[in-house]
Every structure is written in C-alpha cells, then in structure tokens.
Amino acid sequence: MKNNFLTKTIICSLFFSGLYTHAQKTTLVVDASKSITKIQPTMFGLFFEDINFAADGGLYAEMIKNRSFEFDKPLMGWEQPNTKRSSMNKESGSASPVKLSQEKNNSNFCRVEINNDKGYALINEGFRGMGVKKDAQYNLSLKAANHNGGVKKIIFQLIDKDQKVIGETSIIPKSDQWTQYTSQFKASQTEAKAKFKITFEGNGTIDLDMISLFPEDTWKNRKNGLRKDLVQLLYDVKPGFLRFPGGCIVEGRTLSDRYQWKKSIGEVEERKTMMNRWNVEFNHKQTPDYFQSFGLGFFEYFQLSEDIGAEPLPILSCGMACQYNTGELAPMDELDPYIQDALDLIEFANGAVTTNWGKIRSDMGHPKPFNLKYIGVGNEQWGPDYIERFKVFEKAIKAKYPNIIIVSGSGPSPDGEHFDYAMAELKKLNAELVDEHYYKSPQWFRENAGRYDNYDRKGPKIFAGEYAAQSVSGANPNNRNNWECAFSEAAFMTGLERNAEVVQLTSYAPLMAHEDAWQWTPDMIWFNNLESYGSANYYVQKLFSTNKGTDLLNITKDGKPLIGENNLYASAVKDINTKEIIVKVVNTSQSPQEVNLDLKGTKTASKGSIITLASANLNDENTFTDPKKISPKESEYKVTKGAQQVKLPAYSVTVVKLKYN
Template sequence: MSAPRAITTLALAALVTLPLCAAPAAAEAAPDYTITADPAAKGAAIDDTMYGIFFEDINFAADGGIYAELVRNRSFEFLPVDNRDYHGLTAWSPAATGGGKGTLKTVNGDARLNERNRTYLELGLANPAGGAYGVTNSGYNTGIALQEGKSYDFSVWARSDASGGTPLTISLHSEAGAALAQPVTLQVQGDTWTKYTGTFTATATTDAARLSVLGAGSGTVRLDMVSLFPRDTFKGRANGLRKDLAEKVAALNPGFVRFPGGCIVNVNSHYGYDASSNWERARSYQWKDTVGPVETRATNANFWGYNQSYGLGYFEYFQFAEDVGAMPLPVVPALLTGCGQNRATEDEALLQRHIQDTLDLIEFANGPVTSTWGKLRADMGHPEPFGLTHIGVGNEENLPTEYARNFVKFRDAIKAKHPDIVVISNSGPDDQGFVFDEHWKNNRANDVDMVDEHYYNSPAWFLQNNARYDSYDRNGPKVFLGEYASLDNKLFNGLAEAAFMTGLERNADVVKMASYAPLLANVDHVQWRPDMIWFDNDQSWGSASYEVQKLMMNNVGDRVVPTRASGKVAKPKPITGAVGLSTWATSAKYDDVKVTGTDGATLFADDFNDGNDEGWTNLAGRGAWSAADGTYTQSDVGAENTLVRGPVLNAENYDISLKATKTAGREGFLIGFGVKDSDNYYWWNLGGWNNTRSVVEKASGGAKETLFAKEGHSIETGRTYDVKIEVRGGKVKLFLDGQLWGEFADDAVTEPFAQVVTKDEATGDLIVKVVNAQDTPAVTKVDLGAVRVKNKAQMTVISGDPLAHNTRSAQPVEPVTSTIRGIAPTFTRTFAPNSVTVIRIATK
C-alpha cells in the first residue's frame, strides 16, 4: 500500500544533498529559500513540557474509548438527562434460555448499591426447571471486541432474596448465540450487595460479541456494575486503559496531559449549578465524584450529549500521566458556563466550595498519606505524591470580567497555601476579538502566570500566522496553547499545523506548552472534527495530524538555534467571488441585491420583481427558496446552513448592498461575499448563536474561522435592515442601516515554507525542521554556521497528496526515515512538495 509512495518520497528527498563546494549542475541554480543559522547565539530554552496532549471525554473518548470497560451502561444509570433517547436499559435487552421467564426493570430505590450509584436492575425470576432469564449487553459500536486466547475479567454486584440463592450464568457469545468462551457460573447468596467475579478466555476473535447474564430459579435478583475488562490493559492496570489507544498516545512522547476538558469542565448550561447531592441532575465536572472505588462514583450527563461513567476518573488521569512520563495538568471549573454560553454564578458559598475542592485536589495529588485526601490517594494504590505543579481554572469563558473576578479568588487561595503551583488562566474561545482582548487585558493586570489560548482555524490561517507569537510581550504572562487544530484531517492540515509549530518553537520563551485537540474520536460517535486518533471497538489509527504531531513531538530539542529565512515571497489574495444569501434555523427575505464596482458600474442586480430566481444557485441544496412578491425568501424555519449564490464575479474592489428581513426563527440572517462554492466563502452572520452575537466567518475547504465578532448583537424579527459590504482587495467594511458596523482585513500572506532549528543538548544533534506546504519542490540552502558536522544524518519525511487522509482501511500518510549523506556546515537540499522534513544532524 505505502511502498510506491515511500519510494517516491525517498527519490524526491534524495534529489540534492550536497555540500555547496561540490557544485554539480543541480546545485548551481539559485535556491528558492535560504536558512541561515547562528549557532553561537543563545536561543530560547525549550521546556520538556513544550508539547503534550489534551484529553476530553468528547466523541466517546472515555467510555467506549480509552477506558477499557467493554460493557456499555454497566450500572444502568443512563437517563434522558444524558440524551433524550437514553433510558436505564440502553444497550441491554431481555434474554432467556431453556424457556426461561421473568420480568426486568431498572429501579432507583432504597435497595440501591450506594448513594451515588443509585439505579440497579431488578430481575423477577419465574423460570421452569432448566430455564434461565436475564439480559444481554451489546457493548459499543458493533459489539464487544474479543481476541482469541486473551483473558477477560468479569465482575458484578448482586443480591438475591431467594432462600437458596440465585445461580447466575454469564456467557460471551455471538449475536446469533454461538459461544465465544466457556461460560462463567456464580452463585448469588444473600440479600445484601456483594461483588462476584469470574474470568473468560476467548475462543475466537470478533468485534461483535455479546455478554449475557442469566439467572435460574425464582425470586428477585438485583444486579449493578456489570463489568467486563480485558486483562491486557495499558501497563496491566486494573480499571485500566485500552492498550492500543494508550500506546498511540504514549508514542507521542507527551510532556503533559491536560484533563478532563474542555467544555465538560464548565457548568452544564442546560441544568445549572447543583450544590446538593441530587445525582439525578447534571452538574459540572467535579473531581471528587470521580475517585474512590468505581462502584461508589457518580455518573453524569456529558456536555457532549451522552453519559459519562467516571470510571476513568482523576486517579486514573494522574496515573496515566505518570505512566507516559508526562506532567499532569488538571482543569477545574471557574463557575461560569463558557463554551458558547454566557452565565456566571452569583452564589459566593458555591464558589468558595469549589475553591476548597481545588485545594483538596492539590492535597489529593501531592499531600502526605496522613492527610485526608493524600490517604485516599494511598488507599487507591499510590502512596507517593503525583507531583502536581500546574493547574488550570476555567475553560473558554465568554465573560471576561466575571471570569477574572472568580479566577483571582481561585489563584489567591491556591498561592496562599501552594506558592509554587502555576495557576493557568484563559483567553476565551477565539484567537482574536473583543473577548480575547479583554481576557488578555485582565490577565496582564492581574499578573497571571500563564494564559490558555484556544483556536480552531483553517489551514490557511495557520500558514498565515507562523509569526503570531513573535510580537508577544517577553515579560508578560506565558502562553499555554491548550487547544488548536486546522479544521480537517487531511495531510495539508497536518502540514499547516507543523508549519505553525515551528513558530511555537522559535518562541519557546513565550509559548511554554501546546496541545492539539481533540485527541480521540470513536468513528461511530463523533461530536467534533478534526481529531487526532480515530478508533472503533477493536481498531485504531492515527490521522495525518497524528503522524505529523508524533514526528514533531519526538524531535523537539532543548534549545532554539536562532535562524533567518529568506526566499520566494507570497502575495496576499484579494476577496473575489459572488454574493451569497443564507439562513440558519430562520426564515428571511431579501430584496434589492446589488453589486457595483468602485466606478459605479453595476456588476449584478436583482430586485426579484420578475418573480424568478434566475442567476441564483442553491449551493447547499437546503432550504425552501422562492422569488415572489418582489422578494427572495427562504421560508423553512428548520433549515440550517443554507446558501444560495449569485453569478460569479471577478472584481477585486466592489460594494454589495441589499435589504434583509428576518421573518421567523431563532437566529438572524447571513450575507455572503467572496463566495466560490459551498466550502469556500465569507459570510456576515447577523444574529447567530441563537441571536446572541454577530460575526464574520471565512470558510476554506469547508472549515470556518471567525474574522470579526460582536457579542450581544441580535436581529429583530420583522424589521428590514439595509446592509452594505465594501470590499477593497483584502480589506472589508461592514455597514448596517447606513452606520459603520465593523471592519477587518483578510490580507495576510499565506507562507507555505516554514522552518526551525533546535539543538538536542544530550546528543549535540542539530535538528532541522522544514515544512514545504506547496505543490512544488523547495530548493533550500541551509547554512549552519561555524559548526563541525558529520557527513551523514537521519532524515524523516512525511509527504504525499495534500488531500490524503488516513482511514480505518488505509493509512497513506506515514513517515519515511532514511540515512542521507553529503551534510556539511553549508548544504543544499530539495524538500519534497507537500512535506514536513526532520533532519537530525550529528555534530563533531
């Protein structure tokens, strides 16, 4: 599959690697780019924690993912509060053998296992002789994954009111009933909760097994925490992690593990704050819910629309970080909703409780075994401290003032008892805009240690912003880039991210940590794209971004070698294309659409008085668009992400004017410009996000990024607005009802060539990293200065079709490593089209 591509990569990579003095014909041509290093200058030190991972339970990343439990809804706690389609028997179905009969129901009653594990299964058995009745679990995805010859540990908590007890038969079988292991038999005795265990050895390999638990005899038997774990977990841990996924994470060589989120850290905006022990209501992620024996832990409604069991809890997160040699970095809620919501608690007592919970968390991680929470850590099997040094407070809050107020209270309380702990603030959900600026102003004013920035943008943005951190204040708060990704999983996305990472490394005195996000995605349960590692219930594969991240993260170096780069200069591209009209969960009508050049000439006009929509194309194929009564109307209130386009225009300087009226629905309306197709356009989204904000977004290859935003801006129903957009090359002014509403520029240059040189202090190696994110080779002169180097070096290249992406059935994006010769203090190399290259050069 990959051999022909590998040969091509090596052939391209080997085109030129010669000292300049050799001067063959190919080396005489002027290089496209030059990299000049200054090894005598002392560049920034790069911390061991420069790159790490961010774990959030999104895309079924925990249950059904890296948490190795094979039984879905093991404690019958699924509820409509998690997902409207859920109920206590989700993933379970009735089962019987030998004419077995009975009843089953989930119960939240006085006989519960404990106060946090409240719901259990009650089987009313009425079996004839030889019969058995119970339930079957279907696992995740296609079923339960088994490997022939491997061991699987079963456990269940049970109680029976039958005088002689209740025999249980537990079996692993195919959906059709064929046995896949020797059954386990147990005898449940007594009407008090007791844990019963057994072990299976799989007799076949499958990804579609079922687990059945059947009771014989009569009477009532209650079951809870029905569990099946592979014996072969990562590092052999009990209650451990799925081995193949954890190993892929470990292969990244992460310097830190940020957990447990993400948006799930914030208070669940749908259900509010819950300071009580009412476990039937969703609440924010609270670490104390997730520690201690797994049968005593709560479950909770996940922000992303499903149930999270907390089997993977804070102890397991700390343990995993230790197992992969990474620094733990927990994030606690700041008592604001965040993640697109705008609400903060006014309950001071609740805030103080969360601050105390955070102090208790530090004690759990670092305290002596004689302390309350240090003893719990020891009781769970880890008497030694975990060595916590960093902690984050909050995630992507949209209320800078309220967040700063809460953050300072957390920070001051933590510093009073633990002055060496680095307390991390944040800057909201975007890379720019009012919220971002206000957060940073507050962070500087409050002298915070570090600021967590998040952004998800197009590949073009990353190629345009390689120098983003060049201008940051060297004496201000440090940066933790806690979440970033370019919005797709193709090779070109990985290249854009690699190019950006060279800028992060060159600014390692400001950017102290960075992590791609999200980390994991179950292919059958995806809430967010892109993602680094994909999986189903028995396979896993790294995306193109995973392969690039792994290459960069395993070749960081300890210190930056200052460099200068020169070469071909790209030019900014003007905003050209058609005018567009759109709605999102709203009906709206448009009139008097006109596009004029700066000379006053009409380039396009439509007043819809003729009752037809000729000249308009429904790019999205959604919505009910019709021209009638002198307007162009989209009447389907339920239609989302609609888009119609006028005729294609090539003008670089033009004005768009029109009238727009929202007629019904929950949002406003959207005006497109520079529209090329359904994946490439700009639009002014007036009254988006449930009519709470208005933004300008740019779509590139289907991925959208925000260019300008106003919070709290809404659109009135029934009011006609005069809209005007002035485009001058890459500069845009926006007018609403004759008043300047905003302006922005999208004229940054997309730079396809990026580089950084670092030094490995332990080996003396110089590490040259070059990204060539264009369709042509990049002939490059590399001048390492006055250093003595060995003639040969190790080179690893990832290259190929920029649209290539890895899937379950094929992984065309992979690294190719070779030994190259002809290395000298100054040499010329041709870097392959659409490639990231790492050359490790040994010094003498």
C-alpha cells in the same frame, strides 16, 4: 510492455529530478553557537477531553455500558429479547431497576424475576458493540443478591452478530446478601460488535449490580485499567504534559453538571454516574447513551500522566457554566466551595500521607505525591465575570501554594473583543500562563505562523491549549483529518517553536474519537472497538514532540525568520542530551523544493538522519484500512562539506537531525 514501463519510469525519475534541480533554492542559516532560550519540556503535550466516547467506550477499557444501571433510563444499553413488555404477561422473566437509597451514588440495581428455567436473557450491547479478540482473556465481576437461593446459576456469554457463543463462563450465586463474584474466560474468535448475554438457571428473584467486563490485557496489566493500544499511542508521542479532564466538560451546561473531581475518586462503584454534556450538544450527532461512569477519574488521570512521562495539568471549574449554554454564575460570595476544590486537589496530588487528601490518594494506591506543578482555573470563559473570579482563585491558591503555576484563559477564540479584553486584563494581573484556543482554517494556520513573533517577552507565557485546522469550518461534522490540515498545523508549529521564549505548552484538540460515536471532528486519534490509528495530524504532533530538543536556535533566510516565503516554514533547535542539531522545514507548496542549510558555530559528524512526512494529495487521510498512509519515513543523511542540501517533497514536513561535536 516491460520496455514501456521502464521508459515511463526513467522519464518520471528525470521529471522529478528536474523539478528539484530547477526549483528555487532557499538558503537557511542556522546559528548553533548560541541558545536563544531553553525549550520547555512541556512544549508539546496532550489535551484529553471526554468527547467522542474518549473515556467510557474508549480509553477506559470497561466493555459493559451502564454497568450499574445509573443512566437516566436505568435499562439503557440492556435488552430483554424474549420478554413481553406487558407486566400482565411475562413469558419467562423480567428485569426492572429498583431504588436502593437516595443517599448513595450508586443507588440503582437490577431486580430479575425468573419464572422459567433458562428462558430469560438480559443482553448488554456495549459501546456500539464490544471488541473481542480471539484467545484473549476477559475478566468478569458483578454483585448479586440471590433471594431465597432460587436462582441456581448465572451464565455469561459473549455472542457475535449471529448470536453464536464466542466466550462463556458462569457463577453460582450462593448468598441472599450482596456478594462480589468474579470469573475469567477466553474468547474463541475475534468480533468487533459482540454483545454480552446473561441467562439464568432456576426460578426466583435475584438482584444484580456493577456488572463489569474488562480485557485482561490492559495498559501495564492493571486490573480494570485502560485500553492498551490507545495509551501506547499517547506514550509514543512522549508528551510534555497531559491536560485533563477536558474543556467544556469542565464547565458543564449548568453548574450542577460541571465536572467535580471529588466525585471521580475513591471506590469505582461509589463514583456517581452522570450524563455527558456532549450527548445532546450537536444536532448532527445526538448520543443519548453517552454518560460518564468516572471509572476514569482524577486518580487515573494523574496515574496516566505519570505512566506516559507527562506533567499533569488539571483544569477546574471557576464557578461559571458554559457560556455557550446557560452561562450560569456562582455568586462571588458563594465561590468558596469552588476554591476549596482547587486547594484540596493540590493536596490530593502533592500532600503527605498524613494530610486528609494525601491519605485518600495513598489509600487508592499511590503514597508518593504526583508532583503537581500546574492547575487551570476555568476553561474558555470570557468577560469581566471570569476575570473577577480568576482574581479570587489566584489569590487563594498563591497564598497556600505559591509555587503552583496557574493557567488562566483568554476565551474561545484567538482574536476579537473577548480575547482582547482578557489579554489586557491578564497582563495587568501578571498572569503566569494564558490558555489560547484556535479552531481555524488551514490557511489561517499558515498565515499566522508568525503570531507570537511580536508577543511581549516579559508578559504572560502562552499555553496553546486547543487547536486544530478545520477543513470546512468549526464544529462542522464534515471536517476531515486531511493532509492539508496537518501540514498547515506543522507550519504553525514552527512558529510556536521559534517563539519558545513565550510559548511554553501546546496541544492539539480533541485527542480521540470513536469511529461510530463521535460528536466533533477532526480528532488526533481514531479508534473502533478493536483498532486504533493516528491521523496525519497525530504524526505531525509526534514529529515535533519527539524532536523538540532542549535549546532554541536562530534559523533565518537573509537575516529573517522563514515564515511562508516560497511556501516554506522553518525552526531549529539543538538537543544537548543527544548532541544533535534538529531542523524542521515545512513545504506547503505543490512542488518539490530544495533548501541549503548553512550551519554556523558547530562541526557535525559525517552522518545524520532525515525524517519525512509527506503525501501528494491535500485530501489524503489515514484510515482504518490504511492507517499509516501518511506516516514518517526515516533514512540516513550523509553530511557534505559546506552547506547541507535537503530535498523537500511537495506538501511535506521534513526533520533533519545532525550530530554535532
């Protein structure tokens, strides 16, 4: 058996060696003597939208769902396991939401009536459970008002799926006035689907509100902060920008439920909870418990941008609700509040502490300005109504803040009547940056790698703001983050990079999805309550972003760009900071190939590096059980005299990095 194994190994090696030897060789000439244009630092960035439980239940590390009882059904997320529902027959107690004041954003609290000692329990289910880690510390906080001191103690427990207690603490509610209480405790075991149980000692009535539980170990150890592993994945991409708070979530199904940034700042408990528009958008994945607490609000988005080294890029409503829903329009003579929101946001981000909104930012803990450079007007609106409103926004913003770069939109599709109209009108307006979106098949991405080759170099610059290859079709629940989608995006991205004179920002979308609570696929990062991983698409994005260089170089085959010939795609840059020539080549063929890199106008060091992202099967994916099945492999590359030979595996993305003198 051993000899047979060796024989098979030798035959296999000879077979693949033969494939490389007899494969058609493609010679690529890289002209390193001159820079075509500078690569913008914002070239590859991130697009965050609160879809798929990306904020509450995801990036925002709060573990209690409906902590302030402000969902449309105030006790959604809370169980009363040992209480009969009849008000005529209470076994040991009951909880009911009670209105405090219609004027307050946090207008509900929970009134609990305890009739029997230790008999009544209130249980929070978390966001599809709670991810608890052994020996990790958890921070509890809540507000309580203990009427007549009847309740002597409140016990808080993390319980596993078998009701076993895996963490516990308690507080003594001493006042009949609203009082803040805090405690910390450690978990005794790891559990992905834990719940949070509250029991009481004594008899009487107690009011509860803002019951909150956070892990101690958050990003940058910020109290009540962001989930560390998810931010780390974002940080590792080294993104040039962070677009927020999303796409369609900006617009709202109606204007009344659009995203309003001013309601997302200030004290967390005063931020008004509202329904997330994605909770009933798709019949294939109804999530009626999907709400926005805005614990992750605009201040936190700016702070996150700063943390990961990304330019903040907020998008605001232009007075048009989602045109796929109601398409409700704010009349032109009623646009002032929307425009003022944009002007005030710039002041919030950049204003001195002596300004109204700059002081609010400072009071929240950030006296230094966030140095906002970009602002988006509308998400993917279309038609004359959008252009009419955009003109008014642009005039007002430029009058007060002439240096702010304004992002306009070309609609939801990369072609068609709406797209053609928008682009023609925005060119007339000399728009600075136009947002294009495309959710298309992998084949479309390969076939459109030359999309921007003929764009007017003197026209608007392009923000490829939302794109992702769809393995089945747009908005289809069966879409997968498979390898064909990922390397097809890589092929397209070589075209984005080759056209850096026109394309200045790009981002995959959506960014995140909860394993048990997604609405849209595919997504760049997947997570559950304990773990997270980057998809193959994530690693493609990371490869390009961490190797974007500073200057675009010309790379050609027979004097022309390599766009799909022999199923190959290529782009090249140099990095004046690291003194490297960086060549990216994508092989979308089922067979290995070789390329010769003929570097002109520079001398290279004797060693470099080569990074390969490859998988044999078009349908391969990263998963929770195999999170790095498709991930980059880096090795040393030895430079030879003359042209450099590079072997490209089948279905691969290869980055060659050569030091230059």
